[in-house]
Amino acid sequence: MSTFIDKNTRLIVQGITGRDGSFHTKQMIEYGTQVVGGVTPGKGGQKFENQVPIFNTVAEAVKNTGANATVIYVPPPFAADAMMEAADAGIPFIVCITEGVPVLDMTRVYPFVKERASRLLGPNCPGLISPGASKVGIIPGRICTPGNVGLVSRSGTLTYEVVYQMTRAGIGQTTCVGIGGDPINGTNFIDCLDAFEKDPATKAVVMIGEIGGTDEQEAARFVKDKMSKPVVGFIAGQTAPPGRRMGHAGAIISGSAGTAAEKMQAFEENGVGVAKRPIDVVDLLKRAMR
Amino acid sequence: MNIHEYQAKEIFRKYGIPIPPGEVATTPEEAEKIARRFGTTVVVKAQVHAGGRGKAGGVKLAKSPEEAKTIAAQILKLSIKGLPVQKVLVTPAADIASEAYVGIIVDRASKRAVFMASPAGGIDIEEVAAKTPEKLLKHPVDPRYGLQPFEAMQLAFFLYSDMKQVRAAAKILQQLYKAFAENGGSLAEINPLVTTPQGDVVALDAKMVIDDNELDRRADIAALRDESAEAPSEVEARKASLTFIKLDGNVGCVVNGAGLAMATMDLVKYYGGEPANFLDIGGSSNPEKVVAALRIITSDPSVKAILFNIFGGITRTDDVANGIVTAIKQNPLKVPLVIRLTGTNEEIALKILKENGMSAMTDMDEAVKKAVALATGGKAA
Numbered sequence: 001m002s003t004f005i006d007k008n009t010r011l012i013v014q015g016i017t018g019r020d021g022s023f024h025t026k027q028m029i030e031y032g033t034q035v036v037g038g039v040t041p042g043k044g045g046q047k048f049e050n051q052v053p054i055f056n057t058v059a060e061a062v063k064n065t066g067a068n069a070t071v072i073y074v075p076p077p078f079a080a081d082a083m084m085e086a087a088d089a090g091i092p093f094i095v096c097i098t099e100g101v102p103v104l105d106m107t108r109v110y111p112f113v114k115e116r117a118s119r120l121l122g123p124n125c126p127g128l129i130s131p132g133a134s135k136v137g138i139i140p141g142r143i144c145t146p147g148n149v150g151l152v153s154r155s156g157t158l159t160y161e162v163v164y165q166m167t168r169a170g171i172g173q174t175t176c177v178g179i180g181g182d183p184i185n186g187t188n189f190i191d192c193l194d195a196f197e198k199d200p201a202t203k204a205v206v207m208i209g210e211i212g213g214t215d216e217q218e219a220a221r222f223v224k225d226k227m228s229k230p231v232v233g234f235i236a237g238q239t240a241p242p243g244r245r246m247g248h249a250g251a252i253i254s255g256s257a258g259t260a261a262e263k264m265q266a267f268e269e270n271g272v273g274v275a276k277r278p279i280d281v282v283d284l285l286k287r288a289m290r
Numbered sequence: 291m292n293i294h295e296y297q298a299k300e301i302f303r304k305y306g307i308p309i310p311p312g313e314v315a316t317t318p319e320e321a322e323k324i325a326r327r328f329g330t331t332v333v334v335k336a337q338v339h340a341g342g343r344g345k346a347g348g349v350k351l352a353k354s355p356e357e358a359k360t361i362a363a364q365i366l367k368l369s370i371k372g373l374p375v376q377k378v379l380v381t382p383a384a385d386i387a388s389e390a391y392v393g394i395i396v397d398r399a400s401k402r403a404v405f406m407a408s409p410a411g412g413i414d415i416e417e418v419a420a421k422t423p424e425k426l427l428k429h430p431v432d433p434r435y436g437l438q439p440f441e442a443m444q445l446a447f448f449l450y451s452d453m454k455q456v457r458a459a460a461k462i463l464q465q466l467y468k469a470f471a472e473n474g475g476s477l478a479e480i481n482p483l484v485t486t487p488q489g490d491v492v493a494l495d496a497k498m499v500i501d502d503n504e505l506d507r508r509a510d511i512a513a514l515r516d517e518s519a520e521a522p523s524e525v526e527a528r529k530a531s532l533t534f535i536k537l538d539g540n541v542g543c544v545v546n547g548a549g550l551a552m553a554t555m556d557l558v559k560y561y562g563g564e565p566a567n568f569l570d571i572g573g574s575s576n577p578e579k580v581v582a583a584l585r586i587i588t589s590d591p592s593v594k595a596i597l598f599n600i601f602g603g604i605t606r607t608d609d610v611a612n613g614i615v616t617a618i619k620q621n622p623l624k625v626p627l628v629i630r631l632t633g634t635n636e637e638i639a640l641k642i643l644k645e646n647g648m649s650a651m652t653d654m655d656e657a658v659k660k661a662v663a664l665a666t667g668g669k670a671a
Contacts (some may be wrong), residue, residue: 020604077507102474102503103396109434110401126603140603140633156573159602159642160633161654164601181548183398210549213398236552239559240568241537260556277560278553281657289490 120186145174580613
């Protein structure tokens with residue numbers, strides 16, 4: 001079992017002929033993901049690697065392939081349009097890898113996607129992987145192994161680090177989801193925790209947060225109120241200087257400074273095991289699943 | 291990207307927001323000339339990318355052109371929060387009847403741009419939010435429609451009761467939203483928005499921060515960047531597409547990815563060391579970036595050991611290894627180097643390092659412990 005994607009996911013790639021898009025499409029196909037099509041305007045009718053049909057528009061790709069998921073690798077100025085095009089074509093699951101999407105673009109994309117009832121993951125995220133079944137995005141397949149722990153994270157390489165340490169300790173994963181570090185993103189911690197709670201194969205969950213905002217604090221309360229499965233967490237940025245990453249007015253709106261200490265305290269108060277180092281996630285999981 | 295007050299004022303002026311005249315001086319003599327032209331008491335304001343200018347002595351009244359010269363000379367010698375003042379704004383002093391605050395930022399919780407208005411202006415708005423939250427009104431804006439007139443009026447009624455002032459403030463708020471949205475802002479602020487004894491509503495200060503992700507498509511805004519007002523190491527880092535923040539410790543860190551970079555800094559501290567910086571080389575593979583990263587870190591004399599922590603995904607570890615080798619050939623290191631790398635093309639990377647007399651570790655904790663021990667002179671944590 002897995003969350004959001006599985007063996008039957010039919011994926012298209014927006015920006016399939018670009019540098020990153022083509023590299024990662026090959027990696028995804030190699031991993032076993034069903035890549036049924038690609039989209040690059042002007043290259044419709046051609047084939048990627050003599051194998052995957054390319055279309056000019058997402059609507060055309062959906063009509064011809066029955067795709068139910070898309071992954072976006074287009075450059076930042078075009079990413080907002082790509083996400084909206086995918087939602088408008090009725091794709092239920094949209095993953096945007098692109099880093100550097102202007103935040104004001106996201107204030108328009110978010111309601112647009114929501115109104116069309118699509119789920120957006122990202123932008124600025126590594127995507128997700130269900131080890132042994134499917135991967136959408138850029139998480140290296142070889143650091144993962146199938147198992148019964150779900151993982152959700154705001155970072156990219158820090159996710160790899162934690163997954164790698166879990167795999168080395170013999171703890172496999174149901175699904176690893178990177179929700180991305182941008183201020184406005186489509187899927188948040190709670191969406192993933194909820195999905196993991198409902199997934200019968202997932203027995204425990206790892207949550208990796210960062211300084212800034214209050215998503216982790218709200219997620220911790222969700223764990224206490226709505227979850228029966230054990231959750232352990234790590235927060236990056238315990239030594240980050242205040243005021244450098246987050247705008248000072250941002251703290252006003254959230255009514256909180258969003259510091260690591262505050263988030264770790266919220267974890268503790270709500271029964272989420274707190275890892276002081278990434279490696280501590282492993283011990284906490286072992287204890288929680290005993 | 292930060293822009294100066296005078297630049298933000300120029301933008302706001304284009305949108306019809308009432309702002310007193312002002313001119314920029316880089317020397318005391320220029321400040322004197324400007325003050326003479328205005329022929330009245332002026333305010334001399336440091337133009338620097340740091341808050342708390344007033345408290346730092348960067349904003350002062352001058353009653354005569356001669357005094358403007360003396361004060362400008364003092365302010366131009368100041369360094370505020372480590373940033374030297376190189377420009378001052380000279381502007382006629384205004385008579386103030388009341389001070390309010392208006393601002394707009396992008397809020398992650400509501401996923402919208404949110405207006406904030408407070409009749410308690412002129413002071414630190416964070417303080418208002420913490421101590422008297424009832425004096426701060428927040429209002430999220432639907433990006434599809436922008437700030438509608440009735441919304442602007444609601445905010446304006448929170449600030450003023452005089453109808454003429456309410457209407458004037460509502461117009462300013464709508465124009466402020468346009469200036470923010472049309473220029474790729476992540477923050478736009480007027481603090482204080484004042485009323486004069488004659489009853490006019492005027493913006494005495496202006497602040498704007500631009501979303502860095504907007505700069506590629508807004509050449510006119512990108513051109514406002516004042517590199518002389520930024521820390522030199524951060525300018526160099528940006529040119530090499532690195533994210534760099536200088537800290538006070540002695541373990542220089544080079545990491546790929548912001549989350550792992552922060553976790554690495556945390557681990558340095560955990561094992562008893564202090565990170566000298568935050569440095570994210572980003573995702574793409576490029577040996578030149580590594581060369582630039584090492585140049586920036588080694589230019590900091592407080593760095594006693596350098597730690598690489600690379601988890602290759604998109605980043606190819608062989609590219610990083612090549613970058614390290616190239617950088618050291620150009621500029622031999624004077625401090626010890628600890629390399630941890632794992633992931634994409636790890637075998638090739640290890641071979642490259644070995645051929646050049648270096649080695650790498652694969653465990654993050656071990657590497658951090660070693661770097662901390664070297665930085666603290668062999669005393670292991």
